[in-house]
Amino acid sequence: MARTPTHHDAHGAHDGRGAHDGRDTHDGHDTKNAHGARRRAVLRNTRLGFSRRVDLRVVAVLVATIVACGAIAAYGMTLGDYPVPFGDVWLTLLGQGTDGHEFIVLDLRLPRVAVAVCAGAAMGLSGAIFQSFARNPLVSPDIIGVNTGAALVAVALLTTYAGHRHLLELGAFAGAIGAAVLVYLCARSKGLSPYRMVLIGIGTDAFCRAGISLFLVQGESTQAQTAVLWMVGSLHRADDASVRFLLVMLAVLGPAAMVLRRALENVQLGDDAARALGVRVERTRLAVLVVGVLLAASAVAICGPVAFVAFISPHLARRMARAPGPSIFAVAAAIGAFLFLFADLIAQHAVPVGLPLGVITPLIGAPYFLYLLLRASRHEEVT
Amino acid sequence: MRSTGVPWTVAAVSLLLASLLVSLRYGSVSLDWATVIRSFTELSGTDEQIVRELRVPRTLIGLGVGASLAVAGALMQAVTRNPLADPGILGVNAGASLAIIVAIFVLGISAPTSYVWFGLAGAAVSATAVYALGSGGRGGMTPTKVTLAGAVLAALLSSFTSAIMLLDERSLDQFRFWMVGSIAGRDMAVAAAVAPFMVTGLVLALAMSRSVNVLVLGAEVARSLGQNVTRVRLAVAGAVVLLAGSAVAAAGPIAFMGLAVPHIVRLIVGPDYRKILLYSLLGGPVILLAADVVGRLVIRPAELQVGIATAIVGAPLFIVLARRRQLGRV
Structure with a gap:
């Protein structure tokens, strides 16, 4: 889908927001292209030298997804063996709850929700990065070797030494980085x-898979089941330490991904065109790769290789926001977080038997994606 | 483009024959050539029985599975014009896996021989669903839509498979040995069950090779050259389902073969699909059987399943090839 040149952007300003003594301008326009309306706005602050064109549809989808995430997270924290009313959850989060509520909400439920949000966002973002990087809609961290590298180490630990469980996260992280x-x-x-x-x-990836199969076949069936559980991916190892770890990684890597967006957009035009535009192609590629791999590796180390989220979040983001490539990074992250939260809600409360989150994510993402696929017209680009 | 490939063909056929013979001779019990030959004429003797009842079915299945996976992979890469495509992308492996674990879980079936029909049925159903989803909606069937529908459906089906594995330890215990991919412990009944599908698929694939060459240029070009693109795509799809479905039913999901063999062949013979399909047909079994023999010998008297062995042997080879030369684009 081509970006329509918005020649209106240069003029027609009206005061939009009151901040910075009225020097912020906010232009809104409708521009049409072959596929329907696109609304764009320009955020500009002449004093700070800041000017950014914003696709309003992208922003709207992003805000809607974040609101949905918040609603689901809040609802999820009220449910459980000991139901806590929503008002009490809110008070507890503000630090005014009873001791019992504090234990249940802050110690038991909040880490799980926080890990779901962070890991989901990391996976969605890293999937978007990889698909933009390789310009191939089938690419996700899963098939770059990151997930299977982590899984190889984790399965080896789980099927051989029962005593080394505390090394699981570290080992999985190292395995992912090693493979990459x-x-x-x-x-x-x-x-x-x-x-x-x-x-x-x-x-x-194939080599690591062979190693995983080897460990699965050699081990006993109880150990094999533990290993399968890890490989499906779940949140049951979420604790405060993993929340801190994921928050730090996201705080560093999220902004880095946003900074790299523009350079990556130029690289997508082709190496020569990008060089002519002044982009250092190799350096951009390496930076993009490092960010994508670290994001995927940190999520996988905590939750296991939850299938499908990294693959489908960017697809959903592109289709919902009707925008290409790197412009939907933030939306992909938000959708990843949403998929994690929603899947965990179902896995914990809607299914009669105990199933891990990784079994549920495809059940949510796949039908919606297939529906979008059936609706898509021939000329709509999928990449 | 080279005009004739007679020396290459002769070399490939002799390699294939050699790998068949080696597969008959070596294993946890190593025999000499005389015993191998005698086993076809004399019915008595333990060693002769090993060859006749264990190694001949195993070798035949290896031959069929290797050829089917390689040819199906080449067809998939051609028709989707995506170098990452393999037969698994049609959801064939995921469908067969789900059907088989349901058979284990619900019906309590435990012999690999009886997995075959469930595997075939599962593969056929899921591939049909993928094509239906990929060609529904506005715009009809496009390779990208089929590929995406396949990837998505495969993920969906495998989540059911993992759910059963996690809920029932006994199913997992049996399923994990099938999941690895192996051609051991199958008898002639398995070979006979899948042979008609494989032969039909291979004949169809070779008959289509000329049309595939045109289709690789892109649907628009192919159409302007007078090709009925939809019909060619359907025929190719049918061949892929027959080949990949029967291969997974007979041996389990051997992931790497369908992807790697066409790439390796393309490096050697160039971009002509008439050659790629022919040499994939000849080269697939060579690689599969060689990996299987290596798997029998490395940790004797135990065995490394062929699904593991192909990846452990094939992956480094694939990486070295990808590094040393610019792999041809599809």
Whole structure:
């Protein structure tokens, strides 16, 4: 879908927001293209030299998703063996609850919700980064070797030594990074071609999978079941330490991804065009890759390779916001968080038997995605 | 483009014959050539029985599965024009897996021989669903839609599979051995059950190779050259379902073969799909059987399943190839 040039942007300003002694301007326009209306606005502050064009539909989808996340998180914290009314949850979060409520809400339920939000956002964002990077709609961190690298180490730990469970997160993180570094080093020669990197990633992925199968077949069936549980992905290991870890990673990597967006958009035009525009292609690629891998690795280390979220969040974001590539990074992150929260709500409260979150995520994402796919017209680009 | 490939064909066929013979001879009990030959004429003797009743079915299944996966992978990469496509993308593996674990869980079936029909049925149903979803809606069938529908449906089906694995430890215990992908412990009945599907699929694939060459140029170009694109795509899809479905039913999901073999072949023979399909057909079994023999020998007397062995042997090879040369784009 082509971006329509908005020649209106330059003029027609009216005072939009009152901040900064009225020097902020806010232009809103309707521009039409072949596929329907696109509303854009320009946020501009001449004193700070800040000017950014904003796609209003992207913003609207982002806000709606965040609101939905908040609602689901709040609702999820009221449910459980000991129901807490919504008002009490709110008071407890503000620090005015009773001791009992504090224990239940802050110690038991909040970490789980926080991990769901952070890990979901990290996975959605990293999926968007990888799909933009490789310009291939089938790419997600799953097939770059990150998930299977983590899973290989985790399954090895779970099926061999029962005593090393506390190393699980660390080991999985190291496995993910190790696999990604291996792929990068193998793929690098006279510049980094995403195409070759994806192929090598698939090779690495297959190799790790073989190792996982080996451990699964050799071990006893109880251990194999623990390993399968880890590989499906769940939130039952969420605690304060993992929340802190994910928050730190997101606080560093989220803004980094946003900063890299523009350079990545230019790289997508093709290497030569990007160089002509003054982008350092190789450096951008490496930076994008590091950010994407670290995001995926931190989420996987805590929750296991929850399938589908990293793959489907960017697709959903692109289709809902009707915008291409890197412009939907934030939306993809929000949708990832939403999928995690919603799936965990169902996994914990709606299913009669205890199932982990990773079983539920495809059940939510897939039908909606298939519906979108059936509605899509032929000319709509999927990448 | 090279005009004839007679030396290459001769080399590939002799490699194939050699790998068949090696697969008959080596294993946890190593035999000599005389025993292998005698086993076809004399009915008595333990060693002869090993060859006749264990290794011959295993080798035949390896031959069929290797050829089917490689050809199906080449067809998938051609028709989707996506180098990452493999037969699994149609949801074939996920469908077969779900059907088989349901059979284990609900019906209590435990012999790999009886998995075959469930696997075939599951693969066929899910591939049909993928095509229906990929061609529904506005705009009809496009490769991208089919690929995406397949990836999404596969994820959906495998979440049911993992749910059963987590709820019932006994199902998991049996299923994990099938899930790895193996050609051991199957008898001639398995080979006979899948052979008609495989042969039909392979004949269809080779008959389509000329049309596939045109289709790779893109649907618009193919249409302007007078090709009935929809019919070609349907025929290719039918071949892929027959090949990949029967392969997964016979041996379980051997993930890597369908992806890697066409890439390796393309490096050697160039972009002509008449050659790619022919050499995938010949090269697939060579790689599968070689990996299987290696798997039998490395941790004797135990065995490494062929699904593991192909990846452990094939993945480094694939990485080295991808590194050393610019892999041809599809």
